[in-house]
Amino acid sequence: MGQSLVKNYIHIIFSTKGRYPFIIDPFEKQLHSYLGGICNKHECTPIIIGGYVDHIHILCLLSKKVALVSLLEDIKSSSSKWMKSLDDSLKDFYWQDGYGTFSVNPSQVDVVIEYINNQHAHHRKKTFQDEYRSFLKKYKVEFDERFVWD
Numbered sequence: 001m002g003q004s005l006v007k008n009y010i011h012i013i014f015s016t017k018g019r020y021p022f023i024i025d026p027f028e029k030q031l032h033s034y035l036g037g038i039c040n041k042h043e044c045t046p047i048i049i050g051g052y053v054d055h056i057h058i059l060c061l062l063s064k065k066v067a068l069v070s071l072l073e074d075i076k077s078s079s080s081k082w083m084k085s086l087d088d089s090l091k092d093f094y095w096q097d098g099y100g101t102f103s104v105n106p107s108q109v110d111v112v113i114e115y116i117n118n119q120h121a122h123h124r125k126k127t128f129q130d131e132y133r134s135f136l137k138k139y140k141v142e143f144d145e146r147f148v149w150d
Helices: 027-041 068-086 106-117 128-138
Strands: 008-015 046-052 055-062 100-104
Touching (some): 008 068, 008 128, 027 046, 027 055, 027 068, 046 106, 055 106, 100 106, 100 128
Antiparallel strands (some): 008 055, 008 100, 046 055
């Protein structure tokens, strides 16, 4: 093969430290845009970015030129510093250490987009912890509850 052809849709999920509700208006849309800029910087085309007051969902195309861990390190460290610069009320803003990433079948991209678009309505009924556990179970990820949250 003379060409390297790659198309990996990745659903990334991570939360604020202690699931503290920092991601509120007017910061929410600004944060989503900033996260999209970091994805673009790494040539990881953002499809949709959303979430709720205590966590983020990113659906992007993972570039063939970047390791997933490098993308996540930059996303989390840069956005944490940036958020702190926006307002004194965000001086204690941090992301939780861990994250979840899940591959998405191209035929399911529209389903994931709708899911991320409906985060506010979704979380009127379900906590982030319950949502995240359901992803881990769906993708058959073994985990120890003692180490997932902090």
